[in-house]
Amino acid sequence: MPTIKKTKKKINAAILIIGNEILSGRTQDANVLFISNWLNVNCGISVQEVRIIPDIEKKIIYNVLDLSKKFNYVFTTGGIGPTHDDITSLSVSRAFKAKYKFNNEAYEILKKYYGVKNFNNGRKKMAKMPAGASLIYNPSSAAPGFKISNVFCLPGVPSILKSMVNNLKTFLIEGLVTISSTFNLKTVESNIAYDLENLQNKFLKKVDIGSYPSFKLGKVSVAVVLRSQNEKQLKSCEKKLIKIIKAKKIKLFKNN
Amino acid sequence: MPTIKKTKKKINAAILIIGNEILSGRTQDANVLFISNWLNVNCGISVQEVRIIPDIEKKIIYNVLDLSKKFNYVFTTGGIGPTHDDITSLSVSRAFKAKYKFNNEAYEILKKYYGVKNFNNGRKKMAKMPAGASLIYNPSSAAPGFKISNVFCLPGVPSILKSMVNNLKTFLIEGLVTISSTFNLKTVESNIAYDLENLQNKFLKKVDIGSYPSFKLGKVSVAVVLRSQNEKQLKSCEKKLIKIIKAKKIKLFKNN
Numbered sequence: 395m396p397t398i399k400k401t402k403k404k405i406n407a408a409i410l411i412i413g414n415e416i417l418s419g420r421t422q423d424a425n426v427l428f429i430s431n432w433l434n435v436n437c438g439i440s441v442q443e444v445r446i447i448p449d450i451e452k453k454i455i456y457n458v459l460d461l462s463k464k465f466n467y468v469f470t471t472g473g474i475g476p477t478h479d480d481i482t483s484l485s486v487s488r489a490f491k492a493k494y495k496f497n498n499e500a501y502e503i504l505k506k507y508y509g510v511k512n513f514n515n516g517r518k519k520m521a522k523m524p525a526g527a528s529l530i531y532n533p534s535s536a537a538p539g540f541k542i543s544n545v546f547c548l549p550g551v552p553s554i555l556k557s558m559v560n561n562l563k564t565f566l567i568e569g570l571v572t573i574s575s576t577f578n579l580k581t582v583e584s585n586i587a588y589d590l591e592n593l594q595n596k597f598l599k600k601v602d603i604g605s606y607p608s609f610k611l612g613k614v615s616v617a618v619v620l621r622s623q624n625e626k627q628l629k630s631c632e633k634k635l636i637k638i639i640k641a642k643k644i645k646l647f648k649n650n
Numbered sequence: 651m652p653t654i655k656k657t658k659k660k661i662n663a664a665i666l667i668i669g670n671e672i673l674s675g676r677t678q679d680a681n682v683l684f685i686s687n688w689l690n691v692n693c694g695i696s697v698q699e700v701r702i703i704p705d706i707e708k709k710i711i712y713n714v715l716d717l718s719k720k721f722n723y724v725f726t727t728g729g730i731g732p733t734h735d736d737i738t739s740l741s742v743s744r745a746f747k748a749k750y751k752f753n754n755e756a757y758e759i760l761k762k763y764y765g766v767k768n769f770n771n772g773r774k775k776m777a778k779m780p781a782g783a784s785l786i787y788n789p790s791s792a793a794p795g796f797k798i799s800n801v802f803c804l805p806g807v808p809s810i811l812k813s814m815v816n817n818l819k820t821f822l823i824e825g826l827v828t829i830s831s832t833f834n835l836k837t838v839e840s841n842i843a844y845d846l847e848n849l850q851n852k853f854l855k856k857v858d859i860g861s862y863p864s865f866k867l868g869k870v871s872v873a874v875v876l877r878s879q880n881e882k883q884l885k886s887c888e889k890k891l892i893k894i895i896k897a898k899k900i901k902l903f904k905n906n
Contacts, residue, residue: 414860417697418828419686420875421862423679426702430675441673443709446682446700449860453699476840477861478847516843535865553865572674584732587772591734604670604705605733606677609791609809619676 404623405439405569408461411446412454412482413472413550424552425471432559438569439467449473454485462489462545467566472550474539476516482547483523483540490542492524500529500538507536523547531561541565570623575632577618578647579639583607589638590618593631600624601631615647660879661695661825664717667702668710668738669728669806680808681727688815694825695723705729710741718745718801723822728806730795732772738803739779739796746798748780756785756794763792779803787817797821826879831888833874834903835895839863845894846874849887856880857887871903 409429415421426444433439442465447453454473461468473482487494500521505513520537530539530546534557539548546562548555579586583605594603604619618635622628639646665685671677682700689695698721703709710729717724729738743750756777761769776793786795786802790813795804802818804811835842839861850859860875874891878884895902 411700414858414877415862415875416682417686417700418830418877419683419690419697420830422683426672427675427678430673434675441675442704444667444673444700444702448698475861475863476843478843478850479860514840514844516840519843551863551865574674574676584770584772587732587734587775588770594734602670604735605731606671607731607807609807619671621670621674 399566400438400568403569405437405466405567406442407433407439407467407469408443408445408465409441410454410457410461410468410470411444411472411550412449412470413446414448414479416446416472417448425550425555428552428556429469429471429559433469434572436559437563437566438571439566440569440572449479449481451481451485451488454482455489458486458489458545462543466544468545470545470547471555474520474537474547474549476519480519486542486545486547487524490524490545492526492542494522495525496521497523497527497529497538497540500540503536503538528565530558530565533557533561572621572623573625573628574619574621575628576620577635577639579616579618580614580645580647581616581642582614583616586616586618586638586642586644589642593634593638596634597622597627597631600627603631655822656694656824659825661693661722661823662698663689663695663723663725664699664701664721665697666713666717666724666726667700667728667806668705668726669702670704670735672702672728673704681806681811684808684812685725685727685815689725690828692815693819693822694827695822696825696828705735705737707737707741707744710738711745714742714745714801718799722800724801726801726803727811730776730793730803730805732775736775742798742801742803743780746780746801748782748798750778751781752777753779753783753785753794753796756796759785759792759794784821786814786821789813789817828877828879829881829884830875830877831884832876833891833895835872835874836870836901836903837872837898838870839872842872842874842894842898842900845898849890849894852890853878853883853887856883859887 416423430441473480484494523540524542527540527542532538534554601622606617608615672679686697729736740750779796780798783796783798788794790810857878862873864871
């Protein structure tokens, strides 16, 4: 197992989803949920912004550079396959003014995987990336992702992406993990809005309190989610929330 | 039924998802898929960018104004409920330098819905919005969304949002609908990459050709999606694609 560097600072990230199929409403994105959870639980990295953009070079370049400046890490998904609409590697090369060329190691990995006879131009294209990029190995379908500067380029297919994330760890500095606690209340938001606001004011910048209403099968409920990087503060906030719930005689559903 | 203004131009839009619960990976977003499809099919409006941001006033203001300048329409979701973390209405007011105040009509709607006795401060808060905003009526839970400038603020709960979108139509100018055609091929992308690139070059700016690989239960397939605002061009591109498929002896799965 690779050792991971740790810090007691907050480390943040952005996700850039590149793909017309998500924007057009053809495909339900599944990568944001997975990457956000994985980064927080495994690396203490908190995703602070997501953008979904089309397969257009100018837009990829603009957003990669913009997010790269604003956040510690950027994770892109999509556009590193063999077809004409896969333009992430080329665009990221241009963003960082790096040559777009064959990576020798990626070329050998793919040649071995497909066999010399079947190593056609589409497949070779997947070995092209910015000069100087580091590979992110792909245990399920060989074609690697890559890292350049603080930007990590991953595939769009969720099952392949999931198989690769453990190979990201060597590149990342681990920050503070956000822990959370969820209370599912049998009530409506406006019944507890005043108390939650007071509670939030008591724990300003220490615990983040979210309130999420749900209306399923005619049943109303509110999930109150406490999130913090400090366990002691979280426990203290939990206690105060339980007091409120009891005082208001609100019933709890089984927790998430 | 309201009549809708039409244009033969392309009309674009952005979606701004406001909510820590989506960013943190707690909740799977469902609104992007729905809004994108609804806008295209019902209004000929094409979503060109999505951003997901936290419940932070500065970020809401920056992104609302940035997207409002770049796109014909902006649709925000989330943050218009009764609790302390619902800060979209206040932030959008500040973005447009409009007073954040009670909307008389919204106030009356909510007072009637909850009854004078139960019309507490949390519920009253849902009637506060930028001065001069137009209401987007909510047939399922009364609390309206609103429109200011080219920005439409909608709730985050998908079932409520869905019930409201028909009330958006009066505000929108209808553009060209994008029609699409999907071919599910029993092959891998690299087998058709070269032919698809040639085909795309023939239909540059007329038909957008996307190639989306899938690996489910050990079965590989590729969905080739043709998208265009011109039916004649789409049909012509379809014919040429079918020729390629036949020449390569690729089997078709049942279409989407």
